[in-house]
Amino acid sequence: MNTAADERSLVVVGGGHNGLVAAILAADAGYQVTLLERSGRLGGATQGVAVFSGHNVRLSRYSYLVSLFPDELADRLGITLALASRPVSSYTPVRRRGRDLGLLVQRRPGAATADSFAELTGSSAEYAAWQQFYGELGELAAVLAPALLGPLRRRDELRRAVVDAAGTQIWQDVFEEPIGAAITRRFADDTVRGVVATDALIGTHASLWDETLVANTCFLYHLIGRGTGEWLVPIGGMGSVTDALIARARQAGVTVRTGVTVTGVDETRSEVTLVGHDADGAQLELRADRLAAAVAPSIVDGWLGRPAEPPSGAQLKVNMLLTRLPRLASGVDPEVAFAGTTHLAEDFSALEAAWQTSSAGRIPHPLPAEVYCHSLTDPSIMGGETGATLTLFGLHTPAELFASDPQGGKRQARDSALAALQQYLAEPLQDCLATDADGEFCVEVATPLDLQESIGMPGGHIFHGPLQWPFASDADEAPGAAEASVPDSADGASASPAARRYGVQVRGSRRIVLAGAGSRRGGGVSGLGGAAAIDAVLADR
Template sequence: MTGSRGDAPSDAAVDVLVVGGGHNGLVAAILAAQAGLRVRLLEAADHLGGATLGAAVFPGIPVRLSRYSYLVSLFPAELADRLCITLPLASRRVSSYTPVRRDGRAGGLLVERDPGPATEASFAALTGGRAEFAAWQQFYGELAALAAVVAPALTGPLRRRSAVRDAVVATAGSRIWDEIAERPLGETITGRFADDTVRGVVATDGLIGTHTSLFDAGLLANRCFLYHLIGRGTGEWLVPVGGMGGVADALLARARGLGVDLVTDVTVAQVHEAADGVVAVDTTGREWPAAHLLAAVAPAVVAGWRGEVPDRPVGAQMKINMLLDRLPRLLSGADPAEAFAGTTHLEESFDQLEAAYRLSVAGALPTALPGEVYCHSLTDPGILAGRGGATLTLFGLHTPDALFRADPVAARAAAARSALDALQLHLAEPLEECLARDVDGRPCLDVASPLDLERDLLMPGGNIFHGDLSWPWLADDEEVDSPAQAFGVAVPGSRRILLAGAGSRRGGGVSGLGGAAAVDALLA
């Protein structure tokens, strides 16, 4: 059952206590229950679903949107089958469209989901030749071969780096391994492509949710890029039919059907560990004992439970949800139903991305924030609940949480203006005239900064990955002496607490991989 405080007797220990009711926590609870274990899940909010929750964001309008998540790539089909859930996902017919203003003219770069003659012609019109399209085909062909090798390494015990490398080299060649795993992504992109716009379209996959330079020697952008390109073995970003809330709904229904004790409105403040179990203590002092605890929260939160002072992760993205009466016309003359059907890149040339990063480090924002937009309703019209119109989701880059600390309201408004200005630069009409109005007559705009994620989802810093992404493999000299380490879910110094969220070794994104790995380690 779903209970509130007091509905579930906490004095009775369970086999598994899951803390965190987002998609990873629900995945962990389901798999543990399917294994015959007694499972209780605690969630701080008054609802379950976390970032995948679907809700009527705009007053008086029944359209259900997810405030904080948007597409699915990393959730393996095999995991959905294992969970015994149906997860309908739809392909977008367009991969991306990038409006461009050059030499006083408006144009754009179209990339089809399966690049063909229209994509080739679009490259030629933008760059004046065939070289960039040929380079694109070569690069993404090699990436597809790499993805086919690396995607299986996202589940099961972690593989050694050299084993993954050897498999990639044998299948895709040594060049692509070196470019992705050995040297900064910026060097690869500038070496492969000549056009600034084309370079930027490639680069964005290394920056979504990550605050870094493309030339960072620590290869953080490379790790982000890898996860964005290997999901389900293809890297395709899919639209969840019914909205992202459909993911949460399917998981919640399955957890309830298995009899998982789902308890909301409980915030864990401390965790005490002994040889025979753990006890979570909530903010009221109430104790929740269990044999094992699966932490579907950020590692920084786990450290806080244990009395440690963790480094705060940096969240660096903002999200704007919009409901429109109609899609706006573009200066380029492109059909809006095509331009917004995939990912629409805004002010995301390579040079613009690096300039925006440098500005953000200095505590400032560009006048037009790099970002990307997509229209869920073009692929899944049912999300509109019969009202017509369209949804737009804008994801702004390089907006670190530090920019919002001093004055969160003013900073959020300034960042929203910068992001919306980046969109308006490419429109042939005011966006304001296309926006729907809620029951109170206000424009249907919902803006969320990293601090909103931190507050609503208890994600430190508003970091959507719960911290820096890790390579999905073990170093060759890394010692492994427990199943938790083998599956990438270990909490240093603990045998009874396992990471089960996005901060696990392979847990970034809406994937369920963190929750699944925690249960696999527990059962091992």
């Protein structure tokens, strides 16, 4: 394929949610858009898949919940996302003082939440501290969520707004010191501290005391989505988000080509040229005015022949299909315990110990993890079958742990993760597991290396690299600094004023813009990376 470029042509590489968002917005603005995807189907990590043979259950295989995708962006795209609240925010089983207990946090905390804190900790102090902290975080989220769209705002501007709304302390807690300091200062109970801390570690391999604040940025993105921080269940599974975007892209006239691998990119003052091959090995060459790369930055660097160190993911994903939910040793109703996020082996001290163990090259046991049961909120994903789904997300399992023995490491990590669940159950988990058409237990395990292999995600890093603050840095706030200036390219070349205004990174000249989860305001299922990239392109023409 050899297509000449014109000034209204744009190629999007990467058919995940960010690539689809970028393609739709560019097509709606009048661009001739071609979307290229390496695999045979669109969706990337947001695909809905019937994982287990003999069952019609459609699982959200690699991504599960929606929080960061703004309603304003969905409206702009012309799509409707059916999202449902979970009745429970979290449940944490605990074995303490010879008793099986549990910390229940309702989505709208009430008497049951207060009683749960009191039973676990022996006083009302921790619940009061919880209400204070999350009240301040709610005010912070209301300020920062609108800043995820549109031109990048300045750090000092947002700091003043947060301080005016919620006080100086919450700004210091999130943006000025390691999140571990804030958590240990505000809370006394190890389990309560751990429940708070997990939002700083999902998809991030770091100490809670990391001075670079990498855990803090992870914490921020998990607490500000949609202005509330609530994580919602997409009705029909995460694949329904992909389906809505695909239908809208086709309606907008986007040309979609799957099974296409891009191997190199060149650019001149007037166009960008992509080379690669299709699924049959046929060579292709495609020219366009602009390229939106909705893939990891390390992949783009590889296209350009630059040194590219892939990031390292740090999560384990275990999908399960059950005939029924298992009974818990605490006696709590399983439909309550699994209705939200179920925290396993995630005391604050256990999280830090697991980081130290994994940093030393060993898989923690039991593995800190959390479990979601989407079928409780959305039975439609069961395809008419009875039973339940459980999805386990394990922390502190960096890709390096699986490099020398991928299969052996996967088995060990699986066993450590399931042990974290089994220790709080009143019956063997296997008694509740469904079997597939071959008689095997319905358990699917994916390490970071599996994500790299199946969806082309370098290192299996779900954010494509460390998350970044969603504002212009302090260094760009000095008098006379360019408006919302940000580091914008791998080689230090200056991006266009439009790219700088929207916090969009470029590779090479202005013709290649990053549009994926590795964008400044990327990460999570948000579409923010794709939207910012096209906003910059449109402002730059």
